[in-house]
Amino acid sequence: MKMTVSEMVSACGGRLLCGSPAAEVTSVSTDSREVAPGALFVPICGERVDAHEFIPSVLEAGAAAVLTQEHQSAGGPGAWIAVGDTKDALQRIAAEYRKRFSLPVVGVTGSVGKTSTKEMVALALSAGLNVMKTRGNNNSQVGVPLTVFRLSEEYGAAVVEMGMSEFGEMSRITEIAAPDYAVMTNIGVSHIEHLGSRRNILAEKLHITDRFHPGSVLFLNGDDEMLRGLAGTLPFKTVLFGTGEDCDFRAEGIEAAGESTRFQYMAPNGEAGEVSLPMIGTHHVLNALAGLAVADQLGVPLADAAAALSNYRAPAMRQQLRRANGITILDDSYNSSPDSTKSSLGVLKSLKSGKRVAVLADMLELGSYSAEAHRNVGEFAANSGVDVLITVGERAALMTEGARAVRSDMDCRVCGDNRQACEALKTLLRPGDSVLIKGSRSMHTEEIVAFLLHE
Structure with missing residues (x-):
């Protein structure tokens, strides 16, 4: 700059x-x-x-x-x-700097999956364009300006992750990044403590379109009922991606084998092709579809974009498969919410394994919904074939109530901190077992991953 x-x-x-x-x-x-x-x-x-x-x-x-x-x-x-x-002042200077560039800027937001989707959108676009993208998850009122300052004439497109946790925040960072296009991954309950309801979360996230112009497009996850309902109701073009028949970009024939996921994509113009992702989880299919949809809009050949997606690598501490002492570790320790936890439990279920162990710590910023959300995740874990549920923290302990409501004899172990969880895992795990580690950022569940890797 x-x-x-x-x-x-x-x-x-x-x-x-x-x-x-x-x-x-x-x-x-x-x-x-x-x-x-x-x-x-x-x-x-x-x-x-x-x-x-x-x-x-x-x-x-x-x-x-x-x-x-x-x-x-x-x-x-x-x-x-x-x-x-x-x-x-930082934000004002960044907003002025942004005005110097006419390259297409794609904003990415949603309750969960922003970083992974940002990475896949950037990867798909990179098949035809030189792309600048947000580093890590630098998506805040400070992170977005710092990302904007990395714009230069050498780039053909930019992908900017945009997060928010309170009213007015999305409007503020949208004034800075001024995205021409935007992807919305889902509307969950992350930050519901501050925003009150999913409807409020949706309304706040929609401010990502505040700087849209006649050629702008909003890409929506058609598998999310709240987002699907927006199609055709807004004063600009919307594109749905998902698995439903009404989605513009659709995935069919999803198959998970080993540590990869394959699917067929169907584009609005009838073009079809295959995508092979080097990870498991149907939510990754939706992220990849978002990448294909944006790439198509920006003129990148779909076949090239699909091929580029095969090189995707998960960001650190986000559903990374790691191994130590014959144990498969699903490291999703970066952060946690009800929706993302259920997604990770689905991945754990798909692993070929001896025992399936879920170590789940407190999910924060859920306000009055917290107790219900933790019990609900426990129910989901019990229904997902988890053999042993280990909870960490006072809130997460409520997951055992939900789990035992489904399976009264389920092996549930309540831990007060990460050290206790490590001790429980030390006596529990055997070669061939799989373990999921997940919790909100301030719970520092990466400490449990580090213990397993060096045990």
């Missing part, structure tokens, strides 16, 4: 305290450890750390400019820009 200090001051409505307005900024960072020469450093005030304290060190490292909401005068190296709020 290239932006002058003067252009940044104008974009965010800031005030230049010192430094040259003609100085050129070539990157933007909120992490003082990653600041490179020529960067703009944006200190974010967090709950535990106020990053303004790192301003002197980043300037010594060669930062060209810094934003500050805590200084009214300054001197020394670099340009200092005073603003009312550094996060707001």
Whole structure:
């Protein structure tokens, strides 16, 4: 990227305290450890750390400019820009930078599966275009601006993951990313604690279309009843992808064998072909269909896009199959919600295995729905052929009630923390068994995975 200090001051409505307005900024960072020469450093005030304290060190490292909401005068190296709020200023500068580019931008949102879908959409598009994509799951009010700053003329398309957890958040990041196209994966109950209902979640996520123009398209998971109901009701084109007969892009003949999934895709123009994904799980089929639908819209040949999808690799801690000591570990420890947990239980069921063990930790941000959701997941686990259910945390303990309501003799073990879960697994698992590890991010269930890998 290239932006002058003067252009940044104008974009965010800031005030230049010192430094040259003609100085050129070539990157933007909120992490003082990653600041490179020529960067703009944006200190974010967090709950535990106020990053303004790192301003002197980043300037010594060669930062060209810094934003500050805590200084009214300054001197020394670099340009200092005073603003009312550094996060707001970051967003305003990014929104102005986005206006410089006419390349198609695809936004990806949904209650679960955003990161995997983003990866598949980018992979399908890469069969014909040079694609810039969100790194990791950098999908927040800070992450989306940092993604936008990576746009350049070398790219033919961009895929931007866009998440939200509260009212007004999607509108804000949509103003920054300004997607021309958008994919909605599903409407679940993630963040229902703050948003109140699935209908509210849908309404908030629909703000991803706020910057749509006459040529824009919204791609919807036709297997989600709330999203399917939007088709034909909006003032722009909608495309359904899924397994139903009414889906524009449809998957048929889904087969899982070993550690791969194959299916036939049917396109609206009658074109058909096969996709082979190097992982198991029908939800991956939907993600792949989204990639094909977007690729077709942007002019990438479907056969090429389908071939590219065979190279997909799951992001870290997201349904990764790992092995240690003869045990198959389904590492889905990154985060958890009722919908994503049920999806992972389906994958566990499909594994050829001795015992199937599910280690499920607390699912957070469910508000008043929490108790019901945890019991419901327990019922689902019992109906999914899980042999042993190990819960971690006070909320997850309610899963045992649901599981035993289905199978009164089911082997359920309640653990207070990850250490107790590791001890239980140590005596339980044998070569040939499979174990699913899943929990909300703050439960740090990756610690259990690490124990199994190094036991």
